[in-house]
Amino acid sequence: MSKQRLQNAGAIIIAIGFLLFASGCKQPERVQTGVDAYSSFVSADGNISFPADFPNGYVFIGSWAVNGSAGVAEIHAVYTRPVDVSNFNETGKFLDGAVLLKEVSAVLGSAHTTGNASWAEEKKTWFLMIKDSKQRFQPNPLWGDGWGWAQFDPATKKQISTNYKTDCLGCHVPAKHSDWVYTYAYPALGPKGQATVPKDAVKGDHAKDKPDHASAVTGQGAGNNVAAGKLAFGINCAACHSVTSEGTGIGPSLKGVVGRKAGKLPGYAYSPAMSNSGIVWTTENLDKHLEKPKELIPGNRMGNVFPTGVQDPKKRQDILAYLQTLK
Numbered sequence: 001m002s003k004q005r006l007q008n009a010g011a012i013i014i015a016i017g018f019l020l021f022a023s024g025c026k027q028p029e030r031v032q033t034g035v036d037a038y039s040s041f042v043s044a045d046g047n048i049s050f051p052a053d054f055p056n057g058y059v060f061i062g063s064w065a066v067n068g069s070a071g072v073a074e075i076h077a078v079y080t081r082p083v084d085v086s087n088f089n090e091t092g093k094f095l096d097g098a099v100l101l102k103e104v105s106a107v108l109g110s111a112h113t114t115g116n117a118s119w120a121e122e123k124k125t126w127f128l129m130i131k132d133s134k135q136r137f138q139p140n141p142l143w144g145d146g147w148g149w150a151q152f153d154p155a156t157k158k159q160i161s162t163n164y165k166t167d168c169l170g171c172h173v174p175a176k177h178s179d180w181v182y183t184y185a186y187p188a189l190g191p192k193g194q195a196t197v198p199k200d201a202v203k204g205d206h207a208k209d210k211p212d213h214a215s216a217v218t219g220q221g222a223g224n225n226v227a228a229g230k231l232a233f234g235i236n237c238a239a240c241h242s243v244t245s246e247g248t249g250i251g252p253s254l255k256g257v258v259g260r261k262a263g264k265l266p267g268y269a270y271s272p273a274m275s276n277s278g279i280v281w282t283t284e285n286l287d288k289h290l291e292k293p294k295e296l297i298p299g300n301r302m303g304n305v306f307p308t309g310v311q312d313p314k315k316r317q318d319i320l321a322y323l324q325t326l327k
């Protein structure tokens with residue numbers, strides 16, 4: 001073989017090699033629109049729908065038992081995707097696209113061979129956070145502080161939050177240093193999650209009230225007085241409402257609310273729906289508002305952040321008895 005032919009043969013081999021290599025690269029090439037690739041349940045403008053596949057493809061990472069006046073009143077079960085767990089275990093962070101889904105259930109309880117045990121009954125709502133460190137969906141008000149935030153109606157699974165700053169953020173401030181997530185309650189996240197356990201956490205049986213289910217009852221059934229109302233207020237209302245004159249939180253202070261005109265407390269930015277409602281907070285109107293926060297004053301913000309209200313009429317009476325003491 002002459003030198004020239006050798007070179008030619010070499011060139012041909014290189015060319016064939018290159019063709020093979022190039023065709024090897026020709027995997028079905030997906031156009032990354034950024035948004036489709038980001039999440040199948042987030043639209044291009046950042047609207048969030050209920051993940052259609054749930055619970056397929058999700059893992060349970062931990063749960064909360066929330067006490068009412070007579071034992072466990074709600075169970076919150078939290079789910080994420082397996083990839084989000086392994087990323088968190090490795091890096092201590094939620095990476096973009098990570099999903100946290102919290103399912104809130106009412107409970108039933110009764111005496112069991114283990115003691116007074118409660119179990120999850122009908123679903124009250126779902127909350128969802130999806131990690132977004134790139135501000136993909138500005139200025140959509142469901143997005144910010146590193147996450148997309150959503151809440152879903154228990155019956156329709158429709159998204160019902162309107163603004164994460166008013167609907168979510170205030171209540172997540174205690175978890176701000178762990179990217180707004182209460183990671184310590186999720187054993188699956190491992191030691192990096194547990195690093196943020198609150199200092200005042202105490203072991204077991206820390207409820208002041210002892211559960212005492214004689215027969216199957218829905219959570220928080222017992223009691224009809226100011227003390228029971230105060231407890232129920234602590235569970236259902238206090239995260240958003242203070243009872244002192246200074247305190248404005250997610251909702252207005254409820255000091256002196258009985259007999260007050262709706263939407264008129266100075267210093268609180270009410271929705272127009274509430275401030276223009278012309279309603280006076282009689283105990284009757286309060287009872288209606290607490291039963292169905294969306295209905296008495298359509299479009300008011302409490303209807304969005306607390307859509308399920310307080311279903312148990314006795315518990316509403318207890319809360320009303322307590323509200324009347326807040327002069």
Ligand code: HEC
Pocket residue numbers: 064066076078100101102127128129148149150151161164167168169171172175180181182183239240305
């Ligand atoms: C009344 C206060 C409150 C409001 C309002 C609230 N959260 Fe939470 N959220 C909490 C607390 C406290 C936890 C953990 C304890 C629990 O569930 O009882 C939590 C847990 C979660 C979790 C489970 C992961 C985690 O952070 O630990 C998700 C997801 C979540 N919330 C999303 C939302 C979204 C989205 C909104 C707004 C649409 C919202 N939350 C509004 C208080 C609140």
Ligand code: HEC
Pocket residue numbers: 233236237238239240241250251252254257261262263264265269270271273274275281286289290299300301302305306310319
């Ligand atoms: C997750 C937050 C949240 C929870 C929980 C919540 N509220 Fe509210 N509440 C609000 C917000 C926000 C407003 C203001 C609504 C508006 O301006 O449209 C409000 C308004 C009210 C008002 C009207 C006050 C006024 O000055 O006109 C009353 C009364 C009230 N809430 C009672 C309660 C009671 C009692 C509970 C517990 C059973 C409760 N709320 C639970 C957020 C909440």
